[in-house]
Amino acid sequence: MAFGRLASAKPDAPMSDINVTPMVDVMLVLLVIFILTAPLMTSAIRLDLPQAEGAEAGSSPQAVSLVVDAQGALFLNDKAISPEALRLRLAEVAKRNPNTELELRADQTVPYGRVVEAMGLAQKAGLTRIGFVAQTPVTGTR
Template sequence: MAFGRLESRQPAAPMSEINVTPMVDVMLVLLVIFILTAPLMTSAIRLDLPQSEGTQAGAAPLAVILVVDAQGTLFLNDKPITPEALRQRLSEVAKHNPQTELELRADQSVPYGRVVEAMGLAQKAGLSRIGFVAQTAPALAR
């Protein structure tokens, strides 16, 4: 470069491609988060529910879930509970809101008498809305 002369290079042209690497990184992180949290959103108690023909029921606005597993153990909202504690808890729920629905989930191998006992506890506590939860049967070929 000589004295008093400026370089005559052209300025660099702007980049016309979009850098998608940060977007892909964010999407992969979200995918990992969903993969890890999806199993936690389901009920922790494994049951073999009986099947019935019918449509999916609408969700009740106020409901408590009572589960009777294959061994006859009672669970209220996925927590094990004794029959006496269940009676007290259901009484509290009924006093707070008598229109609360009890969703009864019973394994198909549970004797019918055990299911009737659970229903009786709920009715004595003051809950008259009891819904039975079952899996929908696959469509039969006609």
């Protein structure tokens, strides 16, 4: 036996396949981010909703959202609207489908009279199904 080099194998050819594992990891992280942020995007108007115990709201076949913020401003489907324009829009909605439900979200600091005015506009427009949206109280914090 002589000293020297052992016979070496042929060098490996460069890999020509794309490694998709990092791309899949990034896509899964983005998916998790979208899943976590989607519920936060449902309503962009900050409200301090009153708390009430009750059953979870069922999903209605068709609904419009009316928000009365702390300053008493009106928002229909998260868009600012004047009382006169609101009356016209609600009349259009009632004409298309009289069974449409109005989801009323009012800040708890809003005077009750302002909420009743909003309800009156909806009833005059022909919407009779009005649902009040509230938060469920947090238990065990006291």
